[in-house]
Amino acid sequence: MSEDRRQALRNWELDITRPIRVQTAAGQVDTAVMHTVDMDASIEDLRMTAMYLRSPIHTLMFSSKGALLGANSSALEACHVHTPGAAVESVTLKTLFDMGLYPGGELEADCAYEEALNAVVVKQLTWRHMQPHRSRRDGKTKWSMIDMWPMNQSDYFSHHLPTSTYQDYTTLLSLRMCLFAASKSLLDSQMAAARLCGGVHDPMSQDPVTATPAVLVKQYNITQHKELEAQLFLRQGDLQRQKEDLEQVSVTMQEEKLRLQQEAEKLAQQLQAVLNDKFVRRNTFDAETPIDKTLGYLETIISGSTPPLQQALELHTILSQSDTNLRQPVGLEEQLLMGRMGSDEAPQPWSSYAHATAEAAALTAFEVPTFLDALVSPSLIPDVERLLHTADSSWQFDVFAFAEATPGHTLSVLFFYLVKQSGVLDGMYLDEGKLCNFLQKMDCGYDPLTPYHNSTHVASVVQMTHMLLCHGGIIKSKAMDRPLMWGTYWAALVHDYEHGGLNNDFLVKTAHPLAITYSDQSPLEHHHVAAATRVFLEPDCMYFTPQSWSPEEVGMARNCAITQILGTDMKKHFDILSRFQAAFKRPAVHSAHQQTPHQSLEWDKVKPEDKTLLVIKCADIGHLAADHNTHKRWSYKLEEEFFRQGDRERALGLPISPLMNRDQAGGMTRSQMGFFSIVGIPLFQALTDLFTDAQPVLDGVLANYKHWEAASQASGPQLKKAVSAKRC
Template sequence: MIDVGHLPEVQTLEHLHIPCWLARVTPGLPAINVEWCNAAASHRFGRLCTKEEQASIIAAYSASTREMLCQTTKRLYKTCLVDGGRTCHRVDPRSALSQTFSAVRSDVTAGDLHDGPFSLIVHGRRETFLLVQFVDSGQVVEPDLLRAGAMQMQTPIHSYLFNSSGLLLLANTTATSSLKARGMTDLANMQLADLLIEEGRRQPDAAEQALHSILVDKQPAYRITLRNRGRSILFEMWWAEDLVLLEPAVLVNSFDITSQKEVEQQLEDAKRQLLIQNEHLELRNVQLEEVHEATCQEKARLLEEQQGLQDRLKKALELHLHPKTSVDTATVADKIISMFDDMLQGKVIEMADVLELRNAANGAKDLRQPVNFQEQLMHRSGLSQDVGASMIELLQGDSHSSARRWASSMSSKRTVERLRPRRSTMDAVPSLHRNDISIAPTPRITSDEPEDAIVQVDRPLVPELEQLLQAASDTSSFQFDMFQLCKASINKPLSALGFFVLSGSGLLQMFNIPEQKLLNLLSRIEEGYPDNPYHNRVHAASVFHMMHLLIHNGLIQQGVLDGITMIGCYLAALCHDYDHSGFNNDYLIKTRNPLAITYNDISPNENHHVAGAYTMLMSSPDYYFSKDMAVEDRNILRAAMIELVLATDMKKHFSVLSQFQMIKPTGPASSQPDGHGHISASLGDLAAQQKMLIAQVALKCADLGHLASQHELHRRWVDALTEEFFRQGDQERAKGMHVSPLMDRNETAGLIKSQVGFFEIVALPLFKQYVELLPMAQPVLDAVKANYQYWHHVHHLHDGCSKDV
């Protein structure tokens, strides 16, 4: 037998006037094992029998009686403890309970035994007992009501239950303790009037009024406040039901209002004190901030004064030790920018320097030329008259570099507004359901082949290809499966996508480019891509696609490109790996390849890509669409393609990126956010070479565009590039050369680590710098980071190391 009498649920049973007990049931035994009974059961039936007494009584039963009892315990166990049900049966307690209780009173008549499950937590483990209740009238106290009673017994509120005559039926634990502390021990005879005390006197009238209001007038609630011992007590009363006797009753809760108000006052006082302390702290903080600001201002003033003195001293020493005899090649613009930088840094500007620069700017014809350049050369440089004159002719002649040709293009009348297509991308092609573009295999075209060998714009698009091209031209999405387009276009992804995009861009109409010539050129470029594992037509189409997305997600909006330079970007993407041998520059140089010899070991691949593409372009009137362009446009286009393609040489990566990092927006920010929530600053006022740098970095990002592909596609590109590396390694081994790192198919341990290193050293800095200047490309950076995290995770699993992005 275990002690469960201390549990709150069992204490509730203890207060019931109905005899009840808790037992464990073992199916197949002729008796239940009673663990506990309440006072009402002991009063009516006597104490619980011991196990020995119970065994002796059962032994006297006949075999049939014992078998019947065994069947009864089986039924009780299954019905109540397994199925969670209840049973009820009429019994004569003098015979049915004789094996459980020692002294069943003779005046106890037949009644009902109600059996049901009753769950308790004993020693931290939940157990289900059999709750047995003996009642004469059939009422049963449900377990939920018992639990509710247990909750009421444990609440800190003083709660009482009085019958309709005002006699106390039950008081919870808190109320009982309070009554006993006040000397009221005879709770069995306590009346409601004994509870309603005002200034030490019972209030029978108040008790009668309360009972009448609740039980007779049927008021939903009744409240009365009485003072006793200097405290105000609020009594709240409601109608209730005595579930034992099924009679009306009154539930009473009492509250010490004075204590509650004292606590509230204490809380209010504490809150007031905290507010006062907070005000003092805020005032002190303001004072400290004022002192700190004054200190910082004084420090800045002293530093500025110190810097000014140092600059004056330095200038004086330079003039004293090094009189001006050399040529100052700093331009007026350089000097103005330098002075502005000094002002932004808080340096003191000498008025004499300001006046000198003002006079120089006022008299200069070109702010990008050195100040008084001819005078310096002829009179202050120490050069002879002939040498000075020759230098002036050389450095101030009329020659134009590619950058200056870009400058003329940027200042031309063609603006971004002219790039608006006359029709939408969908409508620019004559009709997606009429004769548009050939997707049949295209023969290699030469200038000597007959006219009918040229690809014609007279074949309809199949539905699948049409849908893929529409998806690829959607500039709001940076994800596209170029392998799927290659399959749908019958291995013509470059010409199919290139024609679809360019014919819908408005550029053909702007520069009077015939669609047939464009298609011929695209087909010929596509044929110029060998079937390498990586550097093939699918890669070229992928780079073209990413360049198209970058053009329409920042480069146009921020004023970097105009019409002719946009054509240059598209063509550079199309031919950036034209006629690629599948070997890198180092291999070509080490093997004395004719390309390396031709280009003096300087970017032989990239030089060949652009030179080979231009040679092909000019080889036949069927391709040479730029022949009829204005000379200026033709020169700008060629200069752009050369500088863009040559910048894709990874040997130039850090040089290009370091220059790119110096670019800062000069135009006002747009008032409208782009599709990704960014406010982009205009880049339209940048210098031509800076715009060239932006376009170069955009093509570099496009060339590495597979780093932003979905993981499965990205992994496919990595596998293709790895196979191309392995093929070069095979050739190096066959020639007796040292196999280049990561190109030995027998040594693959470093491949995963190389991916992480490439992302960290090259890819992430590249894309981060690009997005900082052109934030509309943020989705590309996000995708690159996702693939980096994948490789980082694989590397972590492989080597057991970790590193944060």
């Protein structure tokens, strides 16, 4: 409706409303307002005027049934845009809802329509409904809002009649004192007055013409609003992610702050220790040679620590002097003189120093304090030393406790200690600094995520090798000279180097580069030797010196190590066992219950490689002799490694190897009885027949065998019962 048309309607209202004087009683005249109903005005004009006065923003009026009662031209034009070619009569309130794009289709549109009608017509509520629709102009999705109000006629009259006039008007209507245009009949005028009178008192939403419920509607575009909402939502998501990132950064910074504080405290403690060590008066004798000091300095760097600057300056001063004897304690004469002058005690004879040194060696049991201090936390050194003493003499060493006390250095610390204890390094003149480098690289070559073949397993093999050599009667029998002993220790150290947790069969089946390189012949074992040898040949790991051994002795140690490492391939087990028994003229042992008497041997007539055939093989499965809890722990670790290989075989579409199917109950642990009877007990029996001092290890194996046997007997009835139930 144009502004001119609205002004004309306002003037019309003023024209049909004028005051009159009415005698209401004898001698009493009141002033009233007479309302003239101009019946020549169109119904459309009446509805548009009522709609405008009720709410100027609305552009459409519908009945309670959804039929169109009135609309301005722009609203009709918008409806025709969405439903081109439709007649005015065909535009309904339902038409507006049908314009939307609903995921539930027509059913969802009908539900939305019924819900809106119920709210506006029945409950007399204002209602808003948002809906998307497809633009016919550009095909894009747009959003519109349908704003619906109830058309309350009492609101209409009370909106433009003063209170007194409104009451007068009501009275006039009740007395039927209205004047009507001559062009209309009196009956029509009375009916219209009755409708108007009813509208005054009816609270329902009504059409001012038909006195029936009506709905005012305004439809407008909210696409930009929805786009802003979407942008705001995305921005909120970005801000939330930024908040989470900042929180994570904050946590990281707090952790880093804590780490730096701990490091600062540690450095402060070290500094205080250095200051105490520097300024406290000493009466001890510094027996370290320049070489010892240099090696200690390098070991500190290798272990990841930072040596004190003062130590570096002192070392530089010592080495830069032209008259420095590298193999003599620094300032030997000055120390002797200062010791005599500064000490309040009488000088002791050299025999007493020698005796004290021997006692200290007996107490500490090893001569590598610098190496141990560099790799182990000071608070753990007492526990580590206690465990090392146990490792030197126990057939059932708790290697897991030792691994927890020496994380990352378990193998290197244990190996260095045990070879020192064995005496194999005496007179070898090895470069111990380079040996330590080699040991730490060996430690790093074992993956801690591999359940079984890791550095802890290798440490247990090294410890069992040491026990067999030093306490099992092998060294006592003089079966091995020093090169063979060193080759045996070295084989124990590297026998699983860079093991990936997959066996030889898997490498061969998958055409692994190692299998191709070694022609499918023990690819893992060949790789262990080759990879460890390459590390040994690195300049900072070549621990042999010209004074160590002759080339022949070095070759003998290497051949011994290669033979023993290749012998750990279980496919060669029975061949090696038969070869061992033939070399020492032993009858074949094929069961767990056969025993043969010990016989004396002439070791000079035995080939060097035959003397060490079973040492690493027994040590490699040495957990069979451990205490039962440790043995079971190793068994389940090996079972998990088997299951992981089975998982990979399943993923590659390969047949799952025996005992490696995770879906089959028991896994590897089902075969323990057979493994003990066929492999374990005959192997250790053959060794103890030759070296009787190794009897404790056989006793440990038999004890674990009895545990598995008892468990098998206990689970037998339950297994039969389960099978019977399954069959039923």
